[in-house]
Amino acid sequence: MKPKDADKPPAEESHPEPDDVDPAIQATLARVALGDKDWSVRMAAVERLTLQSVLARIARTDADSDIRKLAVSRMTDQNALAKVATDDGDWSVRRTATAKLTDQAALARIAVADEDSDIRKLAVSLLRDQSALARVARGDKDWTVRMAAVEKLADAGALAQVALNDQDADIRKRAVGRLSELATHP
Numbered sequence: 554m555k556p557k558d559a560d561k562p563p564a565e566e567s568h569p570e571p572d573d574v575d576p577a578i579q580a581t582l583a584r585v586a587l588g589d590k591d592w593s594v595r596m597a598a599v600e601r602l603t604l605q606s607v608l609a610r611i612a613r614t615d616a617d618s619d620i621r622k623l624a625v626s627r628m629t630d631q632n633a634l635a636k637v638a639t640d641d642g643d644w645s646v647r648r649t650a651t652a653k654l655t656d657q658a659a660l661a662r663i664a665v666a667d668e669d670s671d672i673r674k675l676a677v678s679l680l681r682d683q684s685a686l687a688r689v690a691r692g693d694k695d696w697t698v699r700m701a702a703v704e705k706l707a708d709a710g711a712l713a714q715v716a717l718n719d720q721d722a723d724i725r726k727r728a729v730g731r732l733s734e735l736a737t738h739p
Contacts, residue, residue: 574603583607586624592617599623609633612650618643625649635659644669651675661685664702670695677701687711690728696721703727709735 579602586598586607595611599620602608611624613636621641626649628634638650639662647663651672654660657680664676664685673689674697680686683706690702691714699715703724706712709732716728 579604586611592620595620596623599627602627605630605633609637612637612646613640618646621646622649625653628653631656631659635662638663639667644672648672648675651679654679657682657685661688664689664698665693670698673698674701677705680705683708683711687714690715691718696724699724700727703731706731707735 582598582602583604586595586602587610589595589598595615595617596619599608599611600623602624605628608624608628609630612621612628612633615621615624621637621643622645625634625637625646628650631654634650634653635656638647638654638659641647641650647667647669648671651660651663651667652675654663654676660676660680661682664673664680665688667673667676673693673695677686677689677698678701686702686706687708690699690706690711693699693702699719699721700723703712703715704727706715712728712732712735716725716732719725719728
């Protein structure tokens with residue numbers, strides 16, 4: 554007679570932590586990521602690096618935007634991400650950093666001030682701060698960014714201002730629609 558559990562697959566073996574979380578290995582990866590002259594070697598090191606301070610330094614200083622982007626994608630520190638999101642010269646690195654932000658004040662700054670309308674729209678999509686959304690809805694130079702802000706806006710007074718004053722008829726119309734939605738589903 555077959556044992557009761559014979560048809561079950563064997564239990565998963567527990568796997569120890571990967572070797573590359575070892576502090577000595579992380580230190581070596583940091584030296585390689587910061588100093589190797591070949592971008593592909595630096596990239597391989599960054600892919601395995603977990604030291605947040607080193608990732609932040611790479612995100613701020615590496616000459617290769619793809620390596621900076623990869624470093625940003627592995628970062629968790631909101632202050633460091635906000636600095637990269639506002640200061641990096643490459644839009645794709647700023648976009649990657651913005652997408653990881655949860656800090657509402659940083660997102661508000663980006664939504665109002667980034668030079669790229671797509672990054673401002675991304676920041677708006679992540680914003681919950683109604684006063685920041687109202688500021689963007691009333692004042693952004695790009696109609697698509699204003700529209701994105703109107704879609705998230707739940708402040709009836711701000712929506713009324715947009716409905717009465719925006720230069721774009723589609724945005725005024727959508728603001729009227731949002732007001733109606735708020736009236737029926739507060």
